[in-house]
């Protein structure tokens with residue numbers, strides 16, 4: 001679908017059987033129609049052991065049953081809720097839903113650098129710590145940055161820096177991340193960790209309202225020059241962020257939105273990664 005003459009996007013959802021139905025309810029998604037593929041931000045052994053169980057579903061009402069079955073050949077103690085589809089077109093396809101047990105398993109197996117662990121633990125006692133992305137989400141972001149060979153990135157909503165640090169660590173030495181955050185206090189923690197991690201030179205911190213920063217980048221002639229963007233700030237203006245980022249991100253670039261299924265208010269069970277991430281690929 002065309003966006004103000006600046007190309008089009010299609011979406012890949014991360015990813016449970018519920019996602020396609022949930023998407024219809026989301027403000028951002030009604031403008032786009034072409035889901036393309038599925039990614040899981042998990043470590044490779046987990047992906048290889050589970051992907052055959054994960055399928056898209058066209059509708060929540062198509063769930064036939066939920067049963068606890070092990071999904072992992074090597075670790076029989078890990079049990080996941082598996083949903084069977086009742087839509088005949090999908091046969092008896094099964095979909096894995098994340099349970100506390102399987103999420104513990106994901107977290108135990110995610111590759112989290114020591115510096116990110118330290119930042120996560122420092123933030124855990126702070127007000128708003130729940131806002132931080134989870135280690136599996138951060139791993140996915142880092143993986144996407146590496147897959148597309150991103151050099152120029154933008155983050156909207158830094159907080160204490162967990163996701164931005166994951167992105168900065170994944171960037172090459174010549175890479176740059178514009179880190180947009182309005183809260184000076186949390187930025188101080190972020191900057192401390194950028195320094196400790198040796199990535200301060202890659203992170204251009206913009207202490208301002210993100211909309212102002214994005215508009216300023218466009219005014220400075222930086223349209224079409226970013227490879228990757230991650231949005232994790234006020235959900236109500238995701239649409240505005242999308243419009244601006246579609247101008248800033250180049251064709252072939254990626255924009256990721258967090259909290260698409262915010263707090264599970266849209267549907268239950270949730271998608272496996274955080275509370276829902278949406279990936280837009282600019283065409």
Ligand SMILES: C[S@@+](CC[C@H](N)C(=O)[O-])C[C@H]1O[C@@H](n2cnc3c(N)ncnc32)[C@H](O)[C@@H]1O
Nearest residue numbers: 131132133157158159162163181182209210233
């Ligand atoms: C969900 S948190 C970000 C969490 C971060 N991605 C992480 O992994 O730790 C959202 C952040 O966005 C910031 N924020 C909210 N609205 C903003 C705005 N208009 N401009 C800049 N930052 C904003 C908040 O101060 C908050 O720190």
